[in-house]
Amino acid sequence: MVRNPSANRDQFRPDDHPNDAFLLTTVVGSYPKPKWLNRADELVDDPDSKFDESDLEEAHDDACRLITHEHERAGLDTVVDGEMRRNEMVEFFADRIDGYEFNGPVKVWGHNYFDKPSVVEEVAYDEPWLVDEFEFTSNVAERPVKVPITGPYTLGFWAFNEAYPSTEELVYDLADLVNEEVEKLVEAGARYIQIDEPALATTPEDHAIVGEALERIVSGIDEDVRIGLHVCYGDYSRIYPEINDYPIDEFDVELCNGDFEQIPTFTDPEFEPDLALGVVDAHTAEVEPVEEIKANIRQGLRVVPPENLTISPDCGLKLLPRDIAYGKTENMVTAVREVEAEIDAGDIDLDNPLADD
Amino acid sequence: MTERVAATPGLYPLPDRAKETLSDLKGHQKGDLLSGDESEAIVAAYDEVRAEYVDDQLDAGLDLISEGQGRWDDMIAHPLTVSDAVETGGIVRYYDNNNFYRDPRVVDDLDFSGDVAGELEKATDLLADADGVDDASLAATLPGPYSLADLATDEHRGDEADFQAAIAEFLAGEVEAFPDHETLFLLEPSLITNPPAEGEEAGATDAISTVADATDADVVVQTFYGALGEKLYAHLVDEAGADALGLDLVAGDRDDTVYNVQEFGSTDSLSLGLVDGQNTLVEEPETIAERVEWFESQIPLEGFDRTYLTPNTELFYLPTNKCRAKLNALADAAEVLD
Numbered sequence: 001m002v003r004n005p006s007a008n009r010d011q012f013r014p015d016d017h018p019n020d021a022f023l024l025t026t027v028v029g030s031y032p033k034p035k036w037l038n039r040a041d042e043l044v045d046d047p048d049s050k051f052d053e054s055d056l057e058e059a060h061d062d063a064c065r066l067i068t069h070e071h072e073r074a075g076l077d078t079v080v081d082g083e084m085r086r087n088e089m090v091e092f093f094a095d096r097i098d099g100y101e102f103n104g105p106v107k108v109w110g111h112n113y114f115d116k117p118s119v120v121e122e123v124a125y126d127e128p129w130l131v132d133e134f135e136f137t138s139n140v141a142e143r144p145v146k147v148p149i150t151g152p153y154t155l156g157f158w159a160f161n162e163a164y165p166s167t168e169e170l171v172y173d174l175a176d177l178v179n180e181e182v183e184k185l186v187e188a189g190a191r192y193i194q195i196d197e198p199a200l201a202t203t204p205e206d207h208a209i210v211g212e213a214l215e216r217i218v219s220g221i222d223e224d225v226r227i228g229l230h231v232c233y234g235d236y237s238r239i240y241p242e243i244n245d246y247p248i249d250e251f252d253v254e255l256c257n258g259d260f261e262q263i264p265t266f267t268d269p270e271f272e273p274d275l276a277l278g279v280v281d282a283h284t285a286e287v288e289p290v291e292e293i294k295a296n297i298r299q300g301l302r303v304v305p306p307e308n309l310t311i312s313p314d315c316g317l318k319l320l321p322r323d324i325a326y327g328k329t330e331n332m333v334t335a336v337r338e339v340e341a342e343i344d345a346g347d348i349d350l351d352n353p354l355a356d357d
Numbered sequence: 358m359t360e361r362v363a364a365t366p367g368l369y370p371l372p373d374r375a376k377e378t379l380s381d382l383k384g385h386q387k388g389d390l391l392s393g394d395e396s397e398a399i400v401a402a403y404d405e406v407r408a409e410y411v412d413d414q415l416d417a418g419l420d421l422i423s424e425g426q427g428r429w430d431d432m433i434a435h436p437l438t439v440s441d442a443v444e445t446g447g448i449v450r451y452y453d454n455n456n457f458y459r460d461p462r463v464v465d466d467l468d469f470s471g472d473v474a475g476e477l478e479k480a481t482d483l484l485a486d487a488d489g490v491d492d493a494s495l496a497a498t499l500p501g502p503y504s505l506a507d508l509a510t511d512e513h514r515g516d517e518a519d520f521q522a523a524i525a526e527f528l529a530g531e532v533e534a535f536p537d538h539e540t541l542f543l544l545e546p547s548l549i550t551n552p553p554a555e556g557e558e559a560g561a562t563d564a565i566s567t568v569a570d571a572t573d574a575d576v577v578v579q580t581f582y583g584a585l586g587e588k589l590y591a592h593l594v595d596e597a598g599a600d601a602l603g604l605d606l607v608a609g610d611r612d613d614t615v616y617n618v619q620e621f622g623s624t625d626s627l628s629l630g631l632v633d634g635q636n637t638l639v640e641e642p643e644t645i646a647e648r649v650e651w652f653e654s655q656i657p658l659e660g661f662d663r664t665y666l667t668p669n670t671e672l673f674y675l676p677t678n679k680c681r682a683k684l685n686a687l688a689d690a691a692e693v694l695d
Contacts (some may be wrong), residue, residue, distance in 0.1 A: 103637055104373055104676035109448060110390045110430050110456035111380035116676070118637040158455060162638035200457065 003218065004307065008226040011079050012144050013193060018268040021306045022295070024077055025333050026276065028230055028252065029148035029194065030316030031070075031082030032090075032325050037063045037275035060085045063132075065140045070326060073335035076194055078146045081137040083316070084237065089150045089196065090158045091115050099123035100243035108119060118160040119170055126176045128184050133244040135188055146192040147185055149232070152178050152213045153206065166185040168209050175216035182217060186225055194252065201234025208244045218247045226250065228276060230328060232315045233257050237265045244272040252276035254314040260299040267303055275304045278314030279335070280328040285320055287327035293335035301353035306343055311336050359653060360663045363691040364628075365414075366542045366579045366603070367498035368671030370680050371427055375406045385460060387448060390430040391445035393439030393472050403428050411483045413681055415495075415631035421496035421540055421665075424480035428637075430458075430670065433500035433544050434508045434529060434640065437461035439472045446510065451552055454635075454674070460669060461509045463520070467527040473499065474534035482534045483522060489689035494539040501545035501578060502528050506545070517559050525564035525677040529571035540575045542603070542628075543568060544671070548593070549583040549605070558592040566598030575663075577628045579603030581670045584613035600662075603604035603628035607669040615655045625662040627652075630669025632687055637679040664684055 013022050040059040043051040065081030078230040086092040094100035101120050105113035125297035130147055137145045152174035156167050164170040182193055195217060200210050218227055231239070243251055244262055250270075256278045266275070277300035279293050288296075300309045311332065317325040342348050349355050359657040371379065382399050395403075410425030417644040429435035433452055437443045438461050446460035477497055482496060500508070502525035511520040532541065543565065553561045585593070585604070593602055602624045604614050606623045609630075618627075629652055631645050649664060666687050672680050 103678055106370065106676055108455060109451075110387070111376065112382060113376055134364070158638040160635075182624055199455075200401065205452070219427055301636060 001245060002272040003136050003221045003227060003247055005226065005248045007223045007260055008191065008249060009131065009274070010150075011224070012226075014077060014143070016194045018337065019344050021340040021343040022101065023336050024342055025078055025336050026076060026078045026146055026192075026310060026312045027071065028278075028282075028312055028314075028316045029080050029083050029146075029196070030086070030318035031080070032318055032320055032322040033082070033084060033323065034066065037084060047205055054108075061136060067285060067320040068137055068141050068145075071329065072143055074307065074326060074329040076143065076329065078144045079137075079141055080146050080148065081133065082146065083318070085133055088114060089198075090155060093118065093129060093150050093155055094159065096127065097155075097174075098126050099163065116159060118162050119156075120155050120162050122163060123170065123173050123177060125180050129181050131184050131188050134211065135191050136187055138189060140209055144192060145190070146194055146228075147190050148196055149178060149181065151195040151197040151210070151229075152217070153197050157199045157203070160249075162283050167202065171209055171213050172216060175295055178217045179219055179221075180293035182221055182225075186221060191224065192226045192228070195248075198232045200219045200239065200272055204234060204238035205317045207239045211242070211246050211301055212245050214248060220290045228252050230276075236262050240265050244269070246273070248273050250274040250276045250310055252278070252310070252312060254278045254282070255299070256281045256296055256314045256344050260296065263299050263302055273304045273307045274310055275300055276312050278312035279311055280313045280332050282313055282315035282320070285324050287331055290331050290335045293332055294339050297339045298348065298353040300346070301350060305350060306340070359661050361649065361666060361691045362663055363666045363687045363695045364419060364496055364540065365423050365668055365687070366544055366671055366686070367426045367496070368421070368429055368432060368673045369410050369425040369427060370648050370673045370675055370677050372407060372677055375402060375427070378402050381618050387445070390445075390459060391428055391435075391439060393470065394641065405639075407476070408483055411480060411487065414684060415487055417681070417684035418692070419491060419684060420688075420691065422484060422493050423496050423498060424476050426476070426498060428476065431461070432456070432458050434458050434461050434530065436470070436473055436500060437463065437467075437505060437509055440463070440470050442467045442513075443509075443573070445695050447520055447546035448540055451539055452546060456674070458508070460554065461593070462512050463509055464512050467523060468511070469527075469530045470558045471536070472498075473530070473531055474536070477538065478536050494559050495537070496540040496542060497532075497535055497538040497574070498544065499528055499532065501548075501649070502568055503553070503561040503693070504547035506564070507551055512601060519558055520566050522558060522567070526568040528568045532568060532571040535572065536639040538572070538574045538576060540542070541569075541572050542577045542579050543599075544579050544581075546581050546670075548580050548589060548637065549585060549609075552586055555588060558589055559596065562592050562596035569598035575600040576604050577601040577626075577665060578641055579628055579630070579667070581605040581630055582608050582613075584609030585617060585618065587617050588619040594624055599624055601626035601628045601665060603630060603667065605630040605669040606652065607633045609632070618656055619678045623656055623658055623661075625658075626664065627661075628665035629654070630667055631667040632683050633675045634668035634670030634672050634683075639679060639682040640686050642686050642689035642693050645686060646693040649690070649694060
């Protein structure tokens with residue numbers, strides 16, 4: 001069953017928040033890397049270059065600082081470092097978890113490949129995966145930091161399983177490791193964790209496996225820690241209303257990409273966790289005007305009241321040009337603050353939020 | 358005595374170097390994928406890839422050599438996506454995998470293309486030039502008409518049965534232009550994932566036999582991603598014009614498959630999907646051989662002709678090192694059985 005989102009939401013409300021209404025603004029996580037960082041990644045592999053691992057670490061630190069501040073400049077209530085240290089959402093974690101090995105890239109489509117790892121023995125926890133990253137970002141940020149973690153279902157099903165009798169069993173072992181990591185992050189001060197499960201969108205019939213994995217992930221995690229789940233574009237009717245049973249505070253969806261056609265799915269039965277709604281498209285390279293984003297935000301009010309609505313982009317923005325990613329984020333925050341003011345003024349009918357005022 | 362033949366249904370992963378070369382030459386976007394009129398540099402890159410595939414298979418000791426289908430950007434939808442009568446739509450999911458292909462929207466009458474025949478001519482030349490290949494011959498690969506129609510979008514005919522028949526005629530025309538080949542693999546995963554409705558099996562089997570009739574070679578109708586339903590199985594054995602039906606013993610429920618064979622008999626030969634094309638765990642040759650013997654012992658047929666030892670699926674899902682290791686395991690298993 002749903003955790004207690006109202007027990008942890010207020011801590012993300014800035015002291016100088018201008019409106020009574022508060023729609024929490026956040027991002028899904030990834031952000032375009034500055035071109036120099038990609039160059040730096042290549043340079044460290046070049047044997048003729050003097051650029052070494054410690055130089056790369058400095059470059060990563062600089063990039064994380066830069067993007068965290070870029071998020072703050074856009075006005076977000078909660079920020080991420082843009083995942084500047086991460087290469088790919090499965091590879092990054094598989095590299096840190098004992099039991100995985102890499103054999104080389106495999107095709108996803110066309111000439112797009114992914115270094116799909118193999119699980120060759122029981123998975124185990126070694127060093128913390130994200131604690132250093134969180135501590136660094138937290139130290140340079142003035143706003144609370146959200147930590148995205150690839151979920152155990154995706155870490156299991158987007159790998160080759162050589163070692164477990166069923167991938168479901170692998171997923172549960174991985175969920176225990178994610179739980180260990182979340183505990184360490186919480187110890188380090190993290191209060192906002194997002195579990196990313198894009199693989200669920202492709203196999204919605206496995207929603208019960210994800211549910212069981214989430215139970216393991218949140219075991220022993222206090223309710224002042226906000227646990228979100230992000231599942232990108234798919235047929236949400238196949239996992240709703242089942243997600244109402246998930247032990248999460250917030251469910252983050254990608255609906256802008258589909259013109260919010262799936263919003264009615266979430267209206268019956270009543271949506272139980274907080275809704276984190278994607279209101280700018282992560283796959284179009286045009287910045288949506290503020291007015292358009294405001295109309296998108298109102299779609300979320302059809303599902304939940306303002307105090308249960310979080311606003312984010314549809315998905316990670318890493319594939320966009322950086323200025324477009326920034327423009328979308330900045331316009332998103334502007335739109336949210338304007339909608340909040342309109343709610344305060346009674347200009348939006350919360351029972352019929354799409355109606356013209 | 359039953360002859361054991363180590364072979365693959367093709368669609369190999371690009372060698373890692375070629376992955377880089379070709380993505381540099383072609384690009385990463387949808388519009389950059391193959392249309393059948395590639396530049397000389399791209400043709401040359403694929404020629405190298407093909408030669409490597411042939412060498413790998415000869416080195417492993419396979420009995421049948423595949424062209425490898427390195428050019429098939431859209432997996433088994435390839436014969437359509439290079440056709441002039443087809444416009445490629447959005448990127449869509451390839452079966453239940455984390456793989457995608459361009460939706461082939463058929464907007465006109467499908468004319469002969471000769472694209473696959475061209476690839477096979479080049480593979481034939483490679484085989485002719487290779488040393489010590491007296492006992493290795495060419496295996497051609499095509500999508501089966503049922504699956505290809507299932508993967509495509511008809512925007513021209515407006516009738517499902519008519520569209521399937523048109524796809525079959527198109528594939529038959531392509532097969533007629535093929536150089537000599539010992540075996541033709543027709544890949545038919547859709548028979549498992551999206552089978553014809555009960556009573557409508559004949560449309561599928563007619564389409565398959567249209568393609569099978571276009572060649573004198575042995576035709577293997579390779580089904581995968583699971584076990585066939587019993588009625589469809591019986592129709593395929595009797596009516597598809599196949600010399601061998603290919604059965605997935607990895608992903609499918611083996612009991613269902615054994616039941617089908619015992620209850621409804623089998624084609625004169627069978628192709629057994631023994632090696633997992635979607636997992637990096639490399640099977641031991643002895644294990645593969647045991648699976649073959651076990652399965653053959655379930656077949657009631659007297660004078661069973663030939664068993665093809667194959668991976669259950671195409672091979673592009675694998676990293677190249679594991680793909681090669683699996684080719685070796687298959688060939689070694691056939692040796693163990695001799």
